[in-house]
Amino acid sequence: MAKHRSEAEQQVAELLRTAKESLRLSVAFLSRLDGTTQHLEVVESSVPFLFREGVTQPQQTTLCQAILDKKLPPVIPDLKAFPEAMKLPAARLPRIRSYVSVPVVLSDGTLYGTFCAAGLTSDKALTKRDKSLMDVLAHAASVIIEPGVRQQAREAEIEARLAPIVADGGPVVLLQPIVALATGIRVGSEALSRFPLEWAKAPDICFAEAHSVGLGDRLELLALERAADHLDSVGGYVSMNVSPGTLLTRACSDLLSRLPLDRVLLELSEHDPVEDYDSLRSVLGPLRDHGMRLAIDDVGAGFSSMRHIVLTAPDVIKLDRSIVAGVSSDPVIRTLVRSLVDFGHGCDSQVVAEGVETADDALALRELDVDYGQGWYFGRPGLAQDMVGFVDYDPLGNHRSSSSLPNLPVGS
Numbered sequence: 001m002a003k004h005r006s007e008a009e010q011q012v013a014e015l016l017r018t019a020k021e022s023l024r025l026s027v028a029f030l031s032r033l034d035g036t037t038q039h040l041e042v043v044e045s046s047v048p049f050l051f052r053e054g055v056t057q058p059q060q061t062t063l064c065q066a067i068l069d070k071k072l073p074p075v076i077p078d079l080k081a082f083p084e085a086m087k088l089p090a091a092r093l094p095r096i097r098s099y100v101s102v103p104v105v106l107s108d109g110t111l112y113g114t115f116c117a118a119g120l121t122s123d124k125a126l127t128k129r130d131k132s133l134m135d136v137l138a139h140a141a142s143v144i145i146e147p148g149v150r151q152q153a154r155e156a157e158i159e160a161r162l163a164p165i166v167a168d169g170g171p172v173v174l175l176q177p178i179v180a181l182a183t184g185i186r187v188g189s190e191a192l193s194r195f196p197l198e199w200a201k202a203p204d205i206c207f208a209e210a211h212s213v214g215l216g217d218r219l220e221l222l223a224l225e226r227a228a229d230h231l232d233s234v235g236g237y238v239s240m241n242v243s244p245g246t247l248l249t250r251a252c253s254d255l256l257s258r259l260p261l262d263r264v265l266l267e268l269s270e271h272d273p274v275e276d277y278d279s280l281r282s283v284l285g286p287l288r289d290h291g292m293r294l295a296i297d298d299v300g301a302g303f304s305s306m307r308h309i310v311l312t313a314p315d316v317i318k319l320d321r322s323i324v325a326g327v328s329s330d331p332v333i334r335t336l337v338r339s340l341v342d343f344g345h346g347c348d349s350q351v352v353a354e355g356v357e358t359a360d361d362a363l364a365l366r367e368l369d370v371d372y373g374q375g376w377y378f379g380r381p382g383l384a385q386d387m388v389g390f391v392d393y394d395p396l397g398n399h400r401s402s403s404s405l406p407n408l409p410v411g412s
Contacts, residue, residue, distance in 0.1 A: 009042050011144045015115075015137045016044040023130055025098065025119040027051045030141055031064060032113040038062045041113070047120070050094035063090050064114040067101045075100050075131050078122035090118075098123040102134045104142050112149065115141055158209045161199070166215065170222025171195050171203070174381035175230055178239065178352060178374045181366040188237035188265065190374060191227030192381045204269075207243070220246040221255060228259050233384040239265040239295065244274045248283055262291030265316060268308060269297045277311045284312070295352070300340055309347060317344045319370070321355025328364035341369050 005013065016028040027045040031038050038059045045051040059065050063085060066072045071084050076099040079085040090096045098119035104112045115138035165171055175189035193203045201209075210216040220242055227240045246252050247268070256264070266287075274280055284294060295316035296308045300323040309317060319340060327333045337353075344351045353365045356375030365373060379387075 012042045025117045028117040077126040102138045155213045173226040176381040177379040190239040193223045217246045237263045241267045265293045267295040267297040317349045318352045324353045324355045328360035
């Protein structure tokens, strides 16, 4: 049964048919060379039992490699005229007697493989002009296949980069304190995934890349497990992030059901689309019945969060840092935050401001009735033991060092 061809492969097949018909030969094919093996990627043949897609052979024994090495010319009207060609397996099976081969080169100069046509009989009509046609067709083929080649290379790089992280049990997970703005008391912490600095990639980018290669659910689950490990060593609740897609997996439900759910705040980002709110609610229902609270993250960064809020009735909404920074000095931002606070409280949701970095912004948020704050002003992400000794927040604008921050439940 012939394999299903992609759109790009269909387009290459059209080019190969043009080559086969124009040169009046038996077969035309696109091959990929990986340094050791020749792979027949797309084949157009009048004798399919001899030339099949997916066939591989040692690269060094091919006519293509001999032509690339300049041991043979690119146009061979009669293989029997070239002793070097007659030594190769192709001269015996499938008994090729005429051949044209030109390289397929990508835009950066990388050799992908060869664009070839072959006949089972000699053909003295083959000339250098036929090579020119093959060069044009080979270039067209390179333009068609290059996006897929780049995508495959990107996926391979991502998989190779993530493999050690997955094997090691997931990303490093740090905690950032969340404080009650009215009292300055730390009530919980958000678990934040961190990836190697040399990647120079934000965590959301790393997770998105993992999802693009089929590793996203696995990586998110490992991050959740590492976040859950902190529950035994830090007081208050731990806020954990998950995408809607991963949340819908059975593995995620099983993991969450094993946790002390009254100490878990699960955050859904507004940047991740929800295709089926009924399924989402059916998964969340039993977990929330056992004490887990739901937060919608990144509120204010776009419009989809409002739909999330209306259709999931979260316990907490988290204001995106983009509308928190500068709230003390920007009247437009203050008005937006005020409206979101009123909206959240009207929906019986508590409001957390993310990205709080200055005392002025912290005080302004308190005056706007924001319930909780999170950001560098209160503490940078660190290990569980680093929660002790953090500078506590004084709503009057003063700092006071605390060797042991109280841990009170949200709403106290």
